[in-house]
Amino acid sequence: MSMMLMARAMAIKTGNPLRKLVLIKLADNANDSGECWPSYRHIADHCECSRSAVREHVGALIALGLLAKVNRTGSNNGKGNASNVYTLHLDSPVPPKSTPAVQPADRSVSSESTPPVSCSGTRISHSFDPIIDPKAVIDGYNDIFADLLPAAMLDADRHRQISRLSSHMTRKSTGAFLGYFEKFRNIAPDFYFGGEDGSGWRASFDYLMRPETLRKTREGAL
Structure with a gap:
């Protein structure tokens, strides 16, 4: 921010x-x-x-x-x-x-496409405190790795995983997590996506929440 x-x-x-x-x-x-x-x-x-x-x-x-x-x-x-x-x-x-002129459709809110979001999730920060939205982290993971890695759902354990991994990040924000996911997807060998060796193993959200996975991704050492 x-x-x-x-x-x-x-x-x-x-x-x-x-x-x-x-x-x-x-x-x-x-x-x-x-x-x-x-x-x-x-x-x-x-x-x-x-x-x-x-x-x-x-x-x-x-x-x-x-x-x-x-x-x-x-x-x-x-x-x-x-x-x-x-x-x-x-x-x-x-x-x-x-x-530009405002289109009337822009003023509407789709009840189907936008589920209610908690007040803490929608606030705009006016401080120097970093903002990490766990739901947005999970949603970003699912968007970035759609059809590549198993989908993830947010629960208490993953709240803790996200919080723990943030301590290893230089920039503690939701965007930093999304940047990490994108870099992993772009540099990771096929092995991590059900690879060429025929094992069928794939990485997962929990695997990406390991500090060593973040470190290897950051250093291009996957």
């Missing part, structure tokens, strides 16, 4: 309250260089809106010049798509009259 970007995002007029909330959420996830890579689902859950609304507002922010987006694809034998990388450009506030 960059406090400087959060402050700038709060001061910018976007012409729409939900669009501003999406911008603030991106700033909340961004590092000091303005980069972040939250999934549409993660943004939608925290902003209490649909994924389609998030896509529309991200497009509007790009049109305003406040945001740049880079689509990434898996580099390890094409293992799925990586999440988008966003870069915030908040140096100059944009006049409200230049904002």
Whole structure:
């Protein structure tokens, strides 16, 4: 989280309250260089809106010049798509009259696609405390490793696993976990995905929560 970007995002007029909330959420996830890579689902859950609304507002922010987006694809034998990388450009506030028109559909909330989220899960931090959302970590894992590794569900044990592994991370945030997952997927040999040796063994969420797995991924030593 960059406090400087959060402050700038709060001061910018976007012409729409939900669009501003999406911008603030991106700033909340961004590092000091303005980069972040939250999934549409993660943004939608925290902003209490649909994924389609998030896509529309991200497009509007790009049109305003406040945001740049880079689509990434898996580099390890094409293992799925990586999440988008966003870069915030908040140096100059944009006049409200230049904002694109708001589509009525953007104001709706889909009860099917956005389950209720606890107040602690949707808050926007105004302190220097790191934010790690265990649900978003699990959701990010399931999105990044869809059809590659076994799906994971959040429970008390995995809350503890996430908390313990965070102590081994340089940047303690949800984005750091998602970046770790993406790097593992992109550099891990096929062995970890049911591999070429015919064993059928696959890594899992619990395996990725081991400090030694994080260390090997960080050092490119898998």
